[in-house]
Amino acid sequence: MKAIVVTDKAAGTAGMKLVKRPEPQAAINDVVVQVHASGFVGTELTWPSTWTDRLDRDRTPSIPGHELAGVVTALGYGTTGLSVGQRVFGLTDWTRDGTLAEYAAVEARNLAPLPGDVDFTVGASLPISGLTAWQGLFEHGRLQAGQSVLAHGAAGAVGSMVTQLARLAGAYVIGTGRAADRQKALEFGAQEFVDLDNDVLEDVGGVDLVFDVIGGDIGKRSARMIRAGGTLVSIVGPSEARPDHGLAVDFVVESDRAQLSEIVQRVRDGRLQTNIGNIATLDEAVAAFNPSKRISGKTIIRVRP
Numbered sequence: 001m002k003a004i005v006v007t008d009k010a011a012g013t014a015g016m017k018l019v020k021r022p023e024p025q026a027a028i029n030d031v032v033v034q035v036h037a038s039g040f041v042g043t044e045l046t047w048p049s050t051w052t053d054r055l056d057r058d059r060t061p062s063i064p065g066h067e068l069a070g071v072v073t074a075l076g077y078g079t080t081g082l083s084v085g086q087r088v089f090g091l092t093d094w095t096r097d098g099t100l101a102e103y104a105a106v107e108a109r110n111l112a113p114l115p116g117d118v119d120f121t122v123g124a125s126l127p128i129s130g131l132t133a134w135q136g137l138f139e140h141g142r143l144q145a146g147q148s149v150l151a152h153g154a155a156g157a158v159g160s161m162v163t164q165l166a167r168l169a170g171a172y173v174i175g176t177g178r179a180a181d182r183q184k185a186l187e188f189g190a191q192e193f194v195d196l197d198n199d200v201l202e203d204v205g206g207v208d209l210v211f212d213v214i215g216g217d218i219g220k221r222s223a224r225m226i227r228a229g230g231t232l233v234s235i236v237g238p239s240e241a242r243p244d245h246g247l248a249v250d251f252v253v254e255s256d257r258a259q260l261s262e263i264v265q266r267v268r269d270g271r272l273q274t275n276i277g278n279i280a281t282l283d284e285a286v287a288a289f290n291p292s293k294r295i296s297g298k299t300i301i302r303v304r305p
């Protein structure tokens, strides 16, 4: 099969190569999925799980990309709940070969059925950004209707999901980002927008929940804006500052079939929009992940045309 591999940690996305690899076999409780569309988060290449397995053994050349939409082609021993021919989507294990390939072996529990009226390209764009937003807002942030949310990077992949899901839950959302992203963030539902290069973040006042996708100085300043009892949720590592009278949580997204189904249902009924910036084939993937100009939104690789 065709697959993208990485072998050199220092090279980043520029070191990605399109090669031929053997098709994966289904282990216990796995399915093999014929990948129709695949997503990728650039920081995967900085994570140990891309380069070594759970016992710290070198696993290069490894296949990156950990979200997919496709069709089940084989079941491993003991696999239940999914069948051959079924459309699925989901988030795959970080320490196994990923989804920038024609086939991927995945534990069945990491996948959810993809309804027939949802395109594979849309399905592949949802797992990481959708689950991260859901888990950050509702599990770690314990968001309640009527609370205020500072959604950093609100025009980005995760931030646009945070903005929409928080609004759907009855929160007041202040988005942030680049000046050029103001309109996009407002279209995703932000009620106010802070241009981080030109506006003063602190003018927003106190908020109940900060969803930080940026970190560094922005993360530190955001911690000071959290009201008593509020939460700083970070997905870019532990915050350098903590709220004085609130909670600071950092987490890595996990697969969850029930949450995937909740997210895709909101896409089907028009309450949630995906944020796809570019679509490329597997042959074009290396170039697509090394763009010559800024692209806002996710790059999705359409593995099968």
Ligand SMILES: NC(=O)c1ccc[n+]([C@@H]2O[C@H](COP(=O)([O-])OP(=O)(O)OC[C@H]3O[C@@H](n4cnc5c(N)ncnc54)[C@H](OP(=O)(O)O)[C@@H]3O)[C@@H](O)[C@H]2O)c1
Pocket (backbone or CB within 6 Å): 041, 042, 043, 044, 128, 129, 132, 152, 153, 154, 155, 156, 157, 158, 159, 176, 177, 178, 181, 196, 197, 213, 214, 218, 234, 235, 236, 251, 252, 253, 294, 296, 297, 298
């Ligand atoms: N922990 C987890 O489970 C998890 C899950 C998913 C993602 N992540 C991480 O979360 C981060 C965001 O992911 P994403 O997929 O949403 O990325 P993305 O689509 O690039 O979105 C990030 C947005 O924030 C903006 N931004 C970043 N720094 C900024 C700054 N200093 N001032 C103003 N705007 C800024 C970006 O604009 P520019 O493009 O112009 O910088 C972009 O619009 C990444 O580091 C990713 O690795 C973590």
